[in-house]
Amino acid sequence: MKSVDVEIRNPSGLHARPAVLFARQAMTFKSSITLQNLATGKPPVDAKSLIAVLAAGILKGTMVHIAAEGEDETQAIADLKAALESGLGEPLG
């Protein structure tokens, strides 16, 4: 199991476009991957499910915890952390 905490800096959080890019990137890994909104205390959700990622209600400034378990967990965490920190194609506020 590998995990990391990242602060979301997209101006409107993980709304449709960044959320789908995140979920699609998560889908490229074999590991099971979860995303947890640390601001709400709600349980982790499946990072590969777009609806689950949207339902997590991740806003600008939210800290999230990503965890991966599987053969490519190290790469998954590194790539997803980099993707979130880069803004998933959006300019960051």
Place this chain on the structure above:
Amino acid sequence: MTRLELLAPMTGRVVPMEEVPDPVFSEKMLGDGLAIEPSEGLAVAPMAGSLVVFHSAGHAFAIEGPESVSVLVHLGLETVSLKGAGFERLAEVGDTVAAGQPIVKMDLAAIAAAGLRSISPIVLPQLDEGWRISKTNAATVQAGRDVLITIER
């Protein structure tokens, strides 16, 4: 055979997803579906289920219905930037909703005044393989009354 019917969540003109002027929708990154160019601002639940997503900005909601099928309604384009202005919430996350139940009212004049488009994509995100999607041929639909999309497997 399982058959699910999704009602039009809004009243207006039916637009193919490929013609939505935002690649996240037109390239079906979120999933297949149809869009509606609304003539009225009220958006209703396209099917019965649980309101699993209702963005804090009021511009997008998703309902999870039978067979783990979810439908996402995105009201307007880039409307997340309005931070809730122009949207009146009529339901909340976690609500069990009936098909046709009002979910949110979009102020079409306010969206236009903000320089944004009110065209609203209705998508089926991550629909399991095996479902066949058929879309209405109607040019216009009435919210909560006309079937927009039927899926079968």
